[in-house]
Amino acid sequence: MKFSGLYTALVTPFNGNKSIDYIALDKLFAEQVEARVDGLVILGTTGESPTVDEREGEEIVKRAVKASNGKVKIIMGTGSNDTKIAVQKSKKAQDLGADAILCVNPYYNKPTQEGLYQHFMSIADGSDIPMILYNIKGRTAVNLEIKTLMKLAQHERIVGIKEASGDLVQIMNVIKSVPQNFAVLSGDDVLTYPIMCLGGHGVVSVASNVLPMEMKNMVWEIFTGNFDSAKKRHYKLYNLMISLLSLSSNPIPIKSLLAYLGKIQEEFRLPLCSMSEEAREELVKHYEESISG
Template sequence: MFAGVYTALVTPFNDKKEIDKECLKKIVKFQLDKGISGLVPVGTTGESPTVTHQENMDVIEMVVKEVNGRVPVIAGTGSNSTDEAIRMTKIAKDIGANASLQVSPYYNKPTQEGLYQHFMTIADAVDLPVMVYNIQGRTGVNINTDTLMRLAKHENIVAVKEASGDLGQMMEVLRRKPADFDVLSGDDNLALPLVLLGGAGVVSVVSNIIPKRMEELVLAARQGELDKARKLHYDLLPLFKSMFVETNPIPVKTAMAAMGLIKDVYRLPLCQASEENRKFIQNVLKDYGLI
């Protein structure tokens, strides 16, 4: 169902730290013009922890309207409260989102059975495809492969954004998954190995700034053009690394601001990159001809 590059879209703010609606439309158009496979608004990169629930839904609605059916929109509607995730996912379905991104519950650190019941309850409550989001570094809990395989039996749970950083775990998921269950990398630097091992693509941070190049990389990998894919991967590796010199999404928003796509504005506790890292990111962008 989901193959290619899905941009984990940033949420642009204006100088008053309000959502910049016109800027959001502009960056969505930029993504569409560059041939992106799909968009994922209000995930980690979209600063979901600091937008209100109403803002969360407003951003999703704006993206859905701007996309107008041209590519899938996977709405970030996850929560560490199952009831809240269901409420937001129902709204996302009514808005017209094509699927929902459901992060594993954070802070309350459920057991594997708790994780299973959480995702199953959401999938039962809302008839909308679910992409499970496994990112232990943010949530404090890993979705074990046995748990994920139980979840994959549900007709609405169709994919996983795998950001554990553990290639061994990813390979086990790929080995055991149903044929119609998609595995996407949650890390740009692991997109190539995951796709070559049988993954479907990537939910990408760096595609906020280089959507076309990421599409070329993933397409080459999916088509078995190994030399081309390997070259693209190593050509882009310094850029991948630069996007994580500070906590995501600070570096990518710093880069987008330097490119004139958004303003360099965040909501606390996130803040602007250090001067040293800002200069580093700008120098990397210059190396790639992006500024």
């Protein structure tokens, strides 16, 4: 399957003056390529896409494509709650050399299922690049229902879905219902093990920003049927995976942890801001536990 495996939802590092830290970004690219992740998702929620402008986004994609050198897939987040803007972004992703686009449910305006269908079909028809849907009700206030997904999955360029509904029953129905070559990727690190054991095809991971090899090993242990070892790895990382999405809004914890490791500065663009010292201490504690032993 073309879009299976481990995809790191990469952060966007900033300097103290809030400009993009391209030096740190290039180092993150190199680290991920060296770890042989299957792909990078850039300019998604974890990449703080709402506060990255068009010019900056183009530069990030260009650098990602260059750094990947064809070794890992580059997936660009092009979602919007304005269909016209999403189509324009998707065309630009294709022009810049991305391998696929990731399109989130339109947020805030709460479209009907028919509106969702028309939105995603318009994007798929508007360019020639493979498209992965992104279902996350918690951030968009709308759920992509199974019937709607099945209609969308018939489009030749809609090749997968990042499922972050948190509803395992829904995700099982997705896995058993989609076409054979349609990728179902976990959108939550902590659900990767169960989703893949149930037939899912990989994960778009936040944790792999700091532990790409650990996440890569777990994914491939499941693929190769080494379920006991993968389960041990899952529980070793469990507290960290929970912390990254519970101690503060993503991507605040993962950027704080990367800063603790000296890889980036702990800088955000408003409305995001730093986490509390108490939460940071708990996060670091869980990280240290995940790499011990």
